[in-house]
Amino acid sequence: xxxxxxxxxxxxxxxxxxxxxxxxxxxxxxxxxxxxxxxxxxxxxxxxxxxxxxxxxxxxxxxxxxxxxxxxxxxxxxxxxxxxxxxxxxxxxxxxxxxxxxxxxxxxxxxxxxxxxxxxxxxxxxxxxxxx
Amino acid sequence: xxxxxxxxxxxxxxxxxxxxxxxxxxxxxxxxxxxxxxxxxxxxxxxxxxxxxxxxxxxxxxxxxxxxxxxxxxxxxxxxxxxxxxxxxxxxxxxxxxxxxxxxxxxxxxxxxxxxxxxxxxxxxxxxxxxx
Amino acid sequence: xxxxxxxxxxxxxxxxxxxxxxxxxxxxxxxxxxxxxxxxxxxxxxxxxxxxxxxxxxxxxxxxxxxxxxxxxxxxxxxxxxxxxxxxxxxxxxxxxxxxxxxxxxxxxxxxxxxxxxxxxxxxxxxxxxxx
Amino acid sequence: xxxxxxxxxxxxxxxxxxxxxxxxxxxxxxxxxxxxxxxxxxxxxxxxxxxxxxxxxxxxxxxxxxxxxxxxxxxxxxxxxxxxxxxxxxxxxxxxxxxxxxxxxxxxxxxxxxxxxxxxxxxxxxxxxxxx
Numbered sequence: 463x464x465x466x467x468x469x470x471x472x473x474x475x476x477x478x479x480x481x482x483x484x485x486x487x488x489x490x491x492x493x494x495x496x497x498x499x500x501x502x503x504x505x506x507x508x509x510x511x512x513x514x515x516x517x518x519x520x521x522x523x524x525x526x527x528x529x530x531x532x533x534x535x536x537x538x539x540x541x542x543x544x545x546x547x548x549x550x551x552x553x554x555x556x557x558x559x560x561x562x563x564x565x566x567x568x569x570x571x572x573x574x575x576x577x578x579x580x581x582x583x584x585x586x587x588x589x590x591x592x593x594x
Numbered sequence: 595x596x597x598x599x600x601x602x603x604x605x606x607x608x609x610x611x612x613x614x615x616x617x618x619x620x621x622x623x624x625x626x627x628x629x630x631x632x633x634x635x636x637x638x639x640x641x642x643x644x645x646x647x648x649x650x651x652x653x654x655x656x657x658x659x660x661x662x663x664x665x666x667x668x669x670x671x672x673x674x675x676x677x678x679x680x681x682x683x684x685x686x687x688x689x690x691x692x693x694x695x696x697x698x699x700x701x702x703x704x705x706x707x708x709x710x711x712x713x714x715x716x717x718x719x720x721x722x723x724x725x726x
Numbered sequence: 727x728x729x730x731x732x733x734x735x736x737x738x739x740x741x742x743x744x745x746x747x748x749x750x751x752x753x754x755x756x757x758x759x760x761x762x763x764x765x766x767x768x769x770x771x772x773x774x775x776x777x778x779x780x781x782x783x784x785x786x787x788x789x790x791x792x793x794x795x796x797x798x799x800x801x802x803x804x805x806x807x808x809x810x811x812x813x814x815x816x817x818x819x820x821x822x823x824x825x826x827x828x829x830x831x832x833x834x835x836x837x838x839x840x841x842x843x844x845x846x847x848x849x850x851x852x853x854x855x856x857x858x
Numbered sequence: 859x860x861x862x863x864x865x866x867x868x869x870x871x872x873x874x875x876x877x878x879x880x881x882x883x884x885x886x887x888x889x890x891x892x893x894x895x896x897x898x899x900x901x902x903x904x905x906x907x908x909x910x911x912x913x914x915x916x917x918x919x920x921x922x923x924x925x926x927x928x929x930x931x932x933x934x935x936x937x938x939x940x941x942x943x944x945x946x947x948x949x950x951x952x953x954x955x956x957x958x959x960x961x962x963x964x965x966x967x968x969x970x971x972x973x974x975x976x977x978x979x980x981x982x983x984x985x986x987x988x989x990x
Contacts, residue, residue, distance in 0.1 A: 505599055767897045
């Protein structure tokens with residue numbers, strides 16, 4: 463099972479609405495089951511540098527089928543996955559990336575959000591993931 | 595002057611409609627005046643490899659403020675810009691990338707299309723560029 | 727639909743047998759539907775540099791859902807896809823990469839072979855692809 | 859002395875069996891004495907992102923002729939090899955990579971495993987290394 467563009471656009475719309483409600487400007491990226499980008503949007507005035515972070519968060523969430531923040535807890539100095547960020551042409555392991563599941567629970571892709579605090583990034587990612 | 599996300603989304607919508615009318619499946623990328631991605635969409639079933647090409651076409655069109663195909667004519671063996679594709683982390687210089695202008699004629703970004711023949715790619719890029 | 731490791735190993739086995747029958751030493755790479763590597767094997771004495779080429783051939787065949795040699799015909803100087811090789815972190819567009827299909831005709835991955843003449847590379851890729 | 863493909867395949871088979879006995883899904887990579895990949899396998903359902911990690915673990919183990927976890931102890935903040943992961947196009951320094959030796963004790967390559975806890979990764983790497 464793989465995400466469709468229509469699903470990705472619906473997710474981006476929900477993420478944008480949540481971002482506006484939080485008074486933030488986000489970069490929003492969606493990847494498919496193969497961790498390849500499907501769609502993204504950079505809201506007006508969002509940080510330029512956050513686009514690559516949003517894409518890497520989405521990629522990271524699908525590469526390991528978990529929220530990015532979970533990996534970040536394990537990759538700290540002294541942790542079991544210290545410096546895992548050097549793999550796969552660069553990972554981002556702080557919150558804001560979440561796997562996307564269909565109604566059967568299959569992972570069909572992932573969303574990555576960057577542009578505000580990690581708490582806001584994660585909240586917007588959740589809003590996006592909840593749209594399907 | 596810089597493109598807005600709303601403009602980019604309008605352009606993508608027009609490009610999708612043109613793509614469907616040509617019975618093609620396209621990757622559609624929009625960059626801003628700084629040649630940084632603003633929005634993209636991979637239509638269902640479009641070639642996986644065309645997404646990066648679409649982004650590179652858009653980037654190339656803005657980096658040199660011209661249609662990508664014009665650069666491709668100059669980058670051939672013996673030409674004045676031979677192998678310019680090695681610069682800027684990779685250019686794509688065949689047709690499908692076009693600068694985007696506002697109503698005053700200012701370049702505010704660029705569109706890149708990939709997924710079919712270069713003729714179709716260029717036609718869809720033109721349809722997108724015409725939306726604003 | 728996505729290739730399984732068991733299918734990939736069966737394909738590698740067939741490719742090795744064909745390679746031996748041609749008195750060649752090959753690098754054999756299999757990617758899945760997302761163009762991500764599943765399995766590979768470098769036969770004893772095969773060129774070291776051919777491993778990356780085999781992986782890039784497999785990737786290229788899946789990224790554009792066609793034999794790599796078909797792209798190479800279009801990417802020549804003066805051709806419509808001149809220098810497409812600069813996209814997607816590097817493509818290889820001479821023969822030796824072939825999409826892999828299941829019995830329903832769905833593309834489930836791709837095989838890439840490198841280590842001899844392009845004719846031999848292609849023949850071994852075909853032998854591998856025919857194993858499923 | 860260098861590992862053969864037949865040895866690499868035997869190691870992968872043992873690693874797969876150990877992985878199944880631990881109820882895990884692993885990415886398994888083998889490099890030769892030159893730290894160049896010889897063979898790898900991604901088990902069905904294994905994390906996509908672990909393939910690159912498995913390869914980097916194998917590479918790291920051979921580049922420094924030691925278990926990857928030993929390097930990770932030295933690369934922590936304040937440690938003598940702090941951030942050595944930036945070298946060699948990316949190292950992975952947590953457990954799961956082990957040098958491979960022949961019966962005379964010569965290092966002939968290395969194995970890298972990724973897909974579970976670092977304890978499981980290391981246990982599977984040991985099972986693989988013990989096959990020759």
